[in-house]
Amino acid sequence: MSNSTPATIEDVARIAEVSIATVSRAIHMPEKVANSTRLKVNQAIAITGYTTNAMARSLRLGRSNMILVVAPDIGDPNFSNILVGLENEARAHGYGILIGHTQNDAQRGLEYLKFFNSNQAAGLILFTGILPFGHQSMTARLPPSVGVFEPVFNGGIPYVGVDDTEGARKAVDLLLAEGHRKIAFIGDSRTRLAYTRRRMGYDAGLDAAGVPPDTRIVLEGDGTIESGRHAVEQLFMRDTLPTAFMCVNDQTAIGVMVGLGARGYDIPRDFSVTGFDDVPQAVFISPSLTTIRQPRTAIGKQAMALLLELLSDGQPAETEILLRPDLVVRNSVSAPSRNWLRR
Amino acid sequence: MSNSTPATIEDVARIAEVSIATVSRAIHMPEKVANSTRLKVNQAIAITGYTTNAMARSLRLGRSNMILVVAPDIGDPNFSNILVGLENEARAHGYGILIGHTQNDAQRGLEYLKFFNSNQAAGLILFTGILPFGHQSMTARLPPSVGVFEPVFNGGIPYVGVDDTEGARKAVDLLLAEGHRKIAFIGDSRTRLAYTRRRMGYDAGLDAAGVPPDTRIVLEGDGTIESGRHAVEQLFMRDTLPTAFMCVNDQTAIGVMVGLGARGYDIPRDFSVTGFDDVPQAVFISPSLTTIRQPRTAIGKQAMALLLELLSDGQPAETEILLRPDLVVRNSVSAPSRNWLRR
DNA sequence: ATGAGTGATGTAAAGGTTTACATAAAGGTC
DNA sequence: GACCTTTATGTAAACCTTTACATCACTCAT
Numbered sequence: 001m002s003n004s005t006p007a008t009i010e011d012v013a014r015i016a017e018v019s020i021a022t023v024s025r026a027i028h029m030p031e032k033v034a035n036s037t038r039l040k041v042n043q044a045i046a047i048t049g050y051t052t053n054a055m056a057r058s059l060r061l062g063r064s065n066m067i068l069v070v071a072p073d074i075g076d077p078n079f080s081n082i083l084v085g086l087e088n089e090a091r092a093h094g095y096g097i098l099i100g101h102t103q104n105d106a107q108r109g110l111e112y113l114k115f116f117n118s119n120q121a122a123g124l125i126l127f128t129g130i131l132p133f134g135h136q137s138m139t140a141r142l143p144p145s146v147g148v149f150e151p152v153f154n155g156g157i158p159y160v161g162v163d164d165t166e167g168a169r170k171a172v173d174l175l176l177a178e179g180h181r182k183i184a185f186i187g188d189s190r191t192r193l194a195y196t197r198r199r200m201g202y203d204a205g206l207d208a209a210g211v212p213p214d215t216r217i218v219l220e221g222d223g224t225i226e227s228g229r230h231a232v233e234q235l236f237m238r239d240t241l242p243t244a245f246m247c248v249n250d251q252t253a254i255g256v257m258v259g260l261g262a263r264g265y266d267i268p269r270d271f272s273v274t275g276f277d278d279v280p281q282a283v284f285i286s287p288s289l290t291t292i293r294q295p296r297t298a299i300g301k302q303a304m305a306l307l308l309e310l311l312s313d314g315q316p317a318e319t320e321i322l323l324r325p326d327l328v329v330r331n332s333v334s335a336p337s338r339n340w341l342r343r
Numbered sequence: 344m345s346n347s348t349p350a351t352i353e354d355v356a357r358i359a360e361v362s363i364a365t366v367s368r369a370i371h372m373p374e375k376v377a378n379s380t381r382l383k384v385n386q387a388i389a390i391t392g393y394t395t396n397a398m399a400r401s402l403r404l405g406r407s408n409m410i411l412v413v414a415p416d417i418g419d420p421n422f423s424n425i426l427v428g429l430e431n432e433a434r435a436h437g438y439g440i441l442i443g444h445t446q447n448d449a450q451r452g453l454e455y456l457k458f459f460n461s462n463q464a465a466g467l468i469l470f471t472g473i474l475p476f477g478h479q480s481m482t483a484r485l486p487p488s489v490g491v492f493e494p495v496f497n498g499g500i501p502y503v504g505v506d507d508t509e510g511a512r513k514a515v516d517l518l519l520a521e522g523h524r525k526i527a528f529i530g531d532s533r534t535r536l537a538y539t540r541r542r543m544g545y546d547a548g549l550d551a552a553g554v555p556p557d558t559r560i561v562l563e564g565d566g567t568i569e570s571g572r573h574a575v576e577q578l579f580m581r582d583t584l585p586t587a588f589m590c591v592n593d594q595t596a597i598g599v600m601v602g603l604g605a606r607g608y609d610i611p612r613d614f615s616v617t618g619f620d621d622v623p624q625a626v627f628i629s630p631s632l633t634t635i636r637q638p639r640t641a642i643g644k645q646a647m648a649l650l651l652e653l654l655s656d657g658q659p660a661e662t663e664i665l666l667r668p669d670l671v672v673r674n675s676v677s678a679p680s681r682n683w684l685r686r
Numbered sequence: 687a688t689g690a691g692t693g694a695t696g697t698a699a700a701g702g703t704t705t706a707c708a709t710a711a712a713g714g715t716c
Numbered sequence: 717g718a719c720c721t722t723t724a725t726g727t728a729a730a731c732c733t734t735t736a737c738a739t740c741a742c743t744c745a746t
Contacts, residue, residue: 006460008702019726024704034724054461055398056702059731074426074442075623080418083444096454099417099442101426111439117349118397118732120463225627254627261629280418281624284568284597286604351732362696367734377694399732402701461702688746696739701732709726715719 007048016044027052058119067307068115070100071127077250077279078296079127082148085300086125093308095122102128116143123307126152144314146307148299151193151320158310160303160321164194164276167292167325168201168246171274174290174327175244176209179335180272183211184242186231186252188223198248198276216240221252228255229262236263243271243336250275250282250291257285257332268334278328287331295323350391359387370395401462409463410650413443413455414470420593420622421639422470425491428643429468436651438465445471459486466650469495487657489650491642494536494663501653503646503664507537510635510668511544511589514617517633517670518587519552521678523615526554527585529574529595531566538563541591541619559583564595571598572605579606586614586679593618593625593634600628600675611677621671630674638666 013020018037026033026041033041044050058064067090071079083099090097098121100112115121124145145152147159175183185202187195199218206213217240221227228247232255235241247253253275260271267273267287275282275291282289302321356363361380369376369384376384387393401407410433414422426442433440441464443455458464467488488495490502518526528545530538542561549556560583564570571590575598578584590596596618603614610616610630618625618634625632645664 010702020703021705021727022725025725028704032724037724051457051460053402053702054457055402055463056461056731057704059396059398059402059701059733060703060705062731073423074417075420075423077418080416083417084446087444087446091451097444099444101430101440101442103427103430108434114394114397117394118399120397258627281627284601284624284628286629352734353732363733364697364735365695368695371734375694380694396732399701400734402703402731403733403735405701690743690745692741692743694740694742697737699736700734703731704729706729707727709724711722711724713720713722715721716717 006053007050008053009050011048012041012044012050015047016040062119064119064122065095066121067095067097067123067125067304068100068112068121069097069125069127070102070109070112072102072104074099074101076127077281078149078277078294081296082127082300082303085297085302086148086304087300089301089304089308095308097125104128123311125303125307126157128152144307144310146303146310148303149294156319158306158319158321160299160306161194161323162294162299162325163322164197164325165201165204167276167327168198169205170201170325170327171246171276171290171292172202172205174329174333175246175272175274176205176211178244178272178333180242180244181211181336182214182217182242183244183246184217184219184231184235185246185248186228186256187218187220187248188227188252190220195248202246214240217242221248223249223252225251225255225258228252228257229259230255232256232259232263244333245271245273247273247275250277250279250289253289253291253332254281254285257287257289268332272333272336274333282328282330290330290333291328293326293328295325298323349396350393351396352393354391355384355387355393358390359383405462407462407465408438410438410440410466410468410647411443411455411458411464412440412468412470413445413452415445415447417442417444419470420624421492421620421637424639425470425643425646428640428645429491429647430643432644432647432651438651440468447471466654468646468650469500471495487650487653489646489653491646492637499662501649501662501664503642503649504537504666505637505642505668506665507540507668508544508547510619510670511541512548513544513668513670514589514619514633514635515545515548517672517676518589518615518617519548519554521587521615521676523585523587523679524554525557525560525585526587526589527560527562527574527578528589528591529571529599530561530563530591531570531595533563538591545589557583560585566592566594568594568598568601571595571600572602573598575599575602575606587676588614588616590616590618593620593622593632596632596634596675597624597628600630600632611675615676615679617676625671625673633673633676634671636669636671638668641666 009020009023013023022033023041026038030038087097102108124143126145126147145157147157149161151159187199189195219231219234221231245256247256253273256273257267260267265271275289278291278293282291352363352366356366365376365380366384369381373381430440445451467486469488469490488500490500492504494502530542532538562574562577564574588599590599596616599616600610603610608614618632621634621636625634
């Protein structure tokens with residue numbers, strides 16, 4: 001019962017008066033064991049409260065049923081919903097999940113890599129655009145892995161995300177439809193594929209509308225709130241003001257709104273702003289943010305499904321799965337009329 | 344090198360031309376092995392890329408150096424900073440940490456409990472006010488555990504948090520100092536100790552100022568944004584309006600602000616609002632929220648320190664560690680003058 | 687030269703599983 | 717009744733470590 005040391009398979013075997021092999025079979029291949037014996041074993045398990053020692057099992061089997069999810073920043077507002085999708089799908093297939101937090105520290109990433117040498121985890125879900133393992137990854141074998149949200153830079157790792165170009169196109173089309181012609185694009189780092197792709201949507205939208213591109217109102221940043229605020233300052237300094245700000249993500253958009261608010265402007269009366277991601281806060285800031293929604297739970301589900309496929313087949317079915325992002329219209333966009341007049 | 348199966352201690356032993364026992368000693372008790380041999384072993388380890396199999400090690404040792412952190416909701420804005428404190432402290436003592444997500448599902452909690460039967464983790468950090476293990480916890484042995492943020496209801500588990508009463512007192516004192524006399528208290532569930540304690544601070548503050556308590560403006564909820572919004576509606580329906588809202592947490596406060604905003608009121612001109620926690624959003628909503636800061640990183644650090652102590656000594660040094668919460672003054676509080684006139 | 691002590695290394699058992707193989711009993715066929 | 721098949725169970729090896737104990741070769745004191 002409530003013993004000091006957990007029951008082992010031998011305890012169960014002794015009580016059920018069978019061998020440990022039979023106990024193991026009763027658990028994992030119940031059809032291979034006589035009804036009467038199975039009953040005895042189940043009773044013994046109930047009495048002892050036995051649960052198989054996962055370490056011993058993995059050690060013997062050379063595999064585990066845990067999936068490791070590695071994220072550089074657990075506080076990322078996108079993280080938790082994706083996680084739910086990942087978890088539900090994993091559970092449905094008998095896998096459990098563990099979360100590792102690297103804080104963008106390669107050393108920590110490396111520690112988690114050891115998990116795979118020990119068979120403590122069977123597969124890897126990566127939330128980061130680059131492998132978190134530094135150079136060692138070259139010599140070490142990579143476990144079966146799937147990237148989420150953004151492609152993984154330096155490995156041939158399949159990933160699940162959203163069609164960034166299409167999403168960005170939806171945002172720019174909305175702004176164009178409202179009548180905006182001077183639309184700034186506030187990006188993060190040019191090295192990120194998401195940036196490149198969203199920028200492509202922006203460029204294509206302008207082009208289709210016959211609006212000539214204006215690189216003076218295309219800025220880079222680092223995707224943080226602070227970076228959005230900074231972009232606003234830059235544009236005011238240069239005196240090249242747009243009528244709308246299309247931002248590479250919601251954090252940047254929030255920063256832009258804070259920056260404009262600090263200068264006394266009203267959104268959407270004076271300027272329109274769009275984001276990308278639809279983080280939970282997007283509803284609660286004021287005005288609420290018009291943005292592009294990432295179907296997070298679905299992304300998580302797909303990513304896990306892909307990984308499980310990888311684990312059983314060994315071959316990646318496809319190397320990139322892009323889901324459809326939706327435009328979420330809220331209150332940060334309106335027609336630019338008054339702006340036009342003022343300037 | 345880049346072999347298909349990870350190197351074992353035997354591979355290292357063969358290359359270094361020693362026994363596996365010597366390899367193990369060279370790693371864990373380097374002073375017990377001759378300099379020359381240690382050198383050979385280290386070279387062999389470098390060649391093979393050997394890393395010890397954590398499962399085999401834990402199986403043999405009957406303990407691991409992983410700490411499991413179980414949280415019901417990883418999206419909780421309080422979570423990630425605490426986690427950083429936990430991680431840093433753990434790492435400094437040679438422990439790694441793993442995160443389990445229960446989504447408030449006892450079944451999932453139970454799965455993580457199996458971790459301890461398998462020695463996959465040595466200790467437990469709990470982010471939830473009740474044990475996530477359902478009734479089984481009665482029969483099963485609990486691993487060494489520490490609660491974070493709120494006391495754990497049904498176990499004699501030590502915990503690290505903040506002095507809720509003192510924090511609440513600071514908030515109510517600020518409001519009183521600004522001249523408010525009709526101060527609503529918007530709580531979550533009466534079953535939560537944090538509620539009780541913050542309420543105590545509220546009551547004590549009013550009492551010290553000679554303001555008679557008015558239960559008509561003390562409401563309960565569930566601590567969500569929606570719940571704050573709902574509280575505002577209730578007060579308007581009953582026509583028992585306060586001049587200030589003191590909220591049990593920031594989520595509720597944000598909800599209150601949204602609710603007041605929706606009715607066209609300006610904060611802090613028409614009503615003052617305070618929160619508790621200082622979640623990251625508190626800075627970015629407008630107006631920015633005056634609230635009580637939880638020293639999150641410090642809480643995490645202390646909790647892990649306590650757990651590590653538990654692991655080595657077996658005895659909890661103290662059963663409750665309360666850190667000092669600080670008032671963070673922002674822009675959601677002002678004097679009530681105009682309100683008074685209007686009503 | 688002997689014996690005790692010291693230091694470095696090797697041998698083998700143990701930790702809790704799973705499973706190939708061996709064994710045994712029972713059932714079916716002629 | 718002898719033989720083959722099927723079904724149920726047991727035996728023992730393997731997974732990779734750590735470490736108590738044994739062994740061996742020294743050094744040093746007597």
